[in-house]
Amino acid sequence: MTATPYTRLFVGTERTVAVSGSHIYVLNSTTGETISHKSTVSQDQGKAASKGPIVTAAVNEDSTYLLTVGESKMMGLWRLPELELLNERELPKRPTGLAFMKDSQTIVVSDKFGDVFSYPFNHVPPKIMLAHDDFSSHENPSGGQLVLGHASPLNAFLLSHDEKYIITADRDEHIRISRYPQGYNIQMYCLGHRKYVSAIHIPSFAADTLISGGGDPTLKIWNWMSGQCTGEVQIWETVEPFVLVKNNKRKYGDDDEDDEGDAAQKRKGKGKKSKKRAAKRAAAQAQKADEAQGEGDEKPAKEIEEKVEDEEPQPLEEKVLVVSKIDSLEKGDRKFVVFSAVGITALFAFSYPTGPVEHIDFGHPIIDFAPDKEARIWVSLDLSRSAPGAEPSKERVAVRVVQFGEDGKLVEGSSSTDLTLLKSLNTTAERDTKEKTLNFYADLKGMPKWSEPGSTQAASAEPEDDATESVSESTISKPLTRREEARMKNKKNVLAKMQQAQGEQTGDKRKPGTVRPLEDVESSDVEGREPKRVKSAAKTTIEDVEM
Structure with a gap:
């Protein structure tokens, strides 16, 4: 039986939070014992959560509170470790990111319409619906405070270490640095990406440095206060051999947005026109070829058209790079930057600020990874997909642990301390569930622009x-x-x-x-x-x- 992947992992010193589909698990990081478990589809949990998988989640620094948002766009706030639902509120649009402020009293949310809202920790449902804000792209049913807005979908955001600035990245190659909470006050832009920016990160050991990645063949290193690009890391040639999930080539008129509208109805019946055009072109080319060869027994154009229409179009696959996550950690006096990409079977890292890109291949696509305080990296895998030609392992596990060796390379290994937690995570994961699961690879089609x-x-x-x-x-x-x-x-x-x-x-x-x-x-x-x-x-x- 195949285990359902953990979509998010939060490994703390005392407790570990793991999200798998609609299930939330809280485990003791030392003993691996399951402290609590809740499913967001339970009838006694109210709307919270959603009748479906959890789309995104976040925990605060002390791992005392958890945020979850499901497909119903209801954001639930949970107290840890007992998973007590404190409140829930409706978000205006599907979120792309969640974050707690350091004091845990303010929640910041970005959505796919390009807006960032802030919400107080305690939620009091408004009795009167507020008037529409002229500066936001949509109404907010929960009274969120608009911080800033972009003209295109937001892919990632983060707050500076001192929380005086908010850094946002969108699908139009822009990285914007704005003051927080006065988001209308734009401090700087970091311009230089040629494709969408899908992941940004400020290392804990370099507060003035921003590392960004997306669809470009490089990661860019910035001094984000000045907007200057101080370096680049070439990654595509290292990443490309480990691409497992590819994207079907997009066609004109394809609408890859999610279920916010009636996209399916818009495309109804448009495939017939393209088939007729292809049939006419094929008939014309065949007729010209026969005339050039002097053949008298030409096939009728109608027969050629029928043959083309009967043929099922084969989807063209292409390799697409979407950097999904960038993180950093320290081991002794050495500093490392770690990153992963959508549909890629390997985890990558390089020594900061200079150093070759190292990797470790798992043979399965990486869904999420989480560094811990001991400089170990916990990796969640999608076991439903395997690299062709890979040798099947005796024990298929959904979570693996890697660390840096003395030579700076990634090696798999775990001590007796984390073996218990690792075993618990791999035995706790839901298996062969009939519940709806997320499309982990939607960004491969949703990120690239029209071409x-x-x-x-x-x-x-x-x-x-x-x-x-x-x-x-x-x-x-x-x-x-x-x-x-x-x-x-x-x-x-x-x-x-x-x-x-x-x-x-x-x-x-x-x-x-x-x-x-x-x-x-x-x-x-x-x-x-x-x-x-x-x-x-x-x-x-x-x-x-x-x-």
Whole structure:
């Protein structure tokens, strides 16, 4: 039987909190004994929690309180270790991140609509619905205080060590440093990513340093107060061999947003048009080939069209890099940065500030990892997927423990102290449950932006040269409608920006796992970011305009 993966692990000195689907476990970190266990689908837990798996969770520094949010967008506040539900409140949109302030009296939440709200620890349901805030993108049913907003979905946020600043990262390559709680006061931007930013981290040993990653083939190191990029770590060539879960290539019109709207209804019936266009192209190409060869027995175009329509389209898979988590730890006088990515079977680390990227492969995708105070790293795995050709182990365990050896490399091993907790975690996990589970790999499709046909969203790919083809090169034999003229004008503006960016772009063939100093970071990193595409314009290419 396959164990349900732990979606979140919080390993503390006294107690460990593990979240698996809709289940919450609190264990004694020393003895491994289960202190308490609750399921958010229990009828006696009220709405809290949700009829479904827990989407995200967070604990405070002392591991005395736990936050959970399910698919119903109800945020539950639990007292640890007994898992007493203190209060619950409805969030306006599905959250992308949760955090406690150090005093545990304020809760900060970010959502996929780009807003960050703060909530008091004690919740009193409002008797009167407040008027809509003109500065937020949606109403807040629980009276949350708007801190700041982005124009695109927020992927990650964190507070500085002194809690005077909040750092946010979004899907449009932006990293913003704002004052907290006056989020409208923007202190600085860290610009240089060409793709989405999905993970950010401030090391405990370097309060003025920010490490960020996402879809780029590098991790970037910043002085976040000045906005300067002080170095880069090449990671894609090291990560790529361990990609297990790939993304089906996106098509125009695909809507990867979650269940906030009726996305499924929007796409109804649109596949037939693309099939007919493909059939016509195939018939035309076959006819030209037969004419060139002088063959008299040509196949009818209708027969070719029917054959193409009967063929099931095979999804094209591509490798996509989405850095899921960045963390840091110290062992003796050595400092390490650890990171993982979505759908990747290995855990990666490098010695800070310089050092090669090391890895350890588990043969299964990593869902989460958590360093503890003893410089050990607890790794949660998805056992339902295995790397092809991997040797099946005698004992399939959902949680593994690794640590740094004397040579700075990651090695698997555990002492007698943590063996008990490790065994408890692996025996406690739910097995072959019929409950609904999360899609652990949704970000592989949701993070990349709209792309031109034939292009790749793999992290190592660079923009194609033919993407800079001028719109004026295509001749138009008949007048365009106003709508087509507007689209053409939009295309000209987009392609002009792409030409300007690619004209200054140079290839980087550096050795993977090395850190680039500031003077080696190309200025094109700032100017050559992946251009944003208007959704309406992205659905129509130059070739789609009627000639």
